Amino acid sequence: MSSRSHPHPTTQADRPRLSRDYFARSAVEVAREILGTKLVRLEPGRSRLSGWITEAEAYIGPEDLASHARHGHTDRNSAMWGEPGHAYVYFTYGMHWMLNLVTEVDGRPGAVLVRGMLPDEGLETIRKRRNRPDPQLTDGPAKLCQSLAIDGNLDGHDLCVPEAELYLNPGVEIPDRAVTIGPRVGLNHVPEPWLSQPWRFRVNPGFLTDLVEKESGA
DNA sequence: AGGACGATTAACT
């Protein structure tokens, strides 16, 4: 099956994917809960890449002045307004792609920005694409997209169908004591209260790496 | 038509 040169005990065959119902909740709830789940990328005719999500932010709707939904339904943010469980992928700063997971009920534009992960499968491929030291491979939203070859082709992609090329698997449970909650980052010209809402969720550095080492029987 | 700016990153002082 796998073309990896050495087995990795934490790499498993597909488990049940996170379902439409999973995403059909508030963005804040989903942003917290997806920590530790596994983001899986199947590249057509190529390899299978994956990693455990370590950081996410919630964008709750049109009233949230930090959200792209603040301008209403536009061509770019169209995926946000659709069915939950799809990807919203956008281009910014003239060079970077960002991955969001559409949440909330159909018609309400909630989204969760995936800001970081700990790589699992496809590490060699990711290293080639990033050409950086391991800690800096996927510790940012644009780095993660570069690593997994996520771009505009995946905008609107359905994460909850069998043929999905991008989806989530259950991963490891992250206890509250291992999560740091704070304001979202990179927001400019965003007024209060939106600027300071504690909608960024991050797994404490080291927690997942330690856990993964134990699981792989080190 | 023009301009401001961006849910970032890497390099630099």
Next chain:
DNA sequence: GTTAATCGTCCTG
């Protein structure tokens, strides 16, 4: 700590 890179999107007029 600061700043350049780089261009699509959305606003104003």
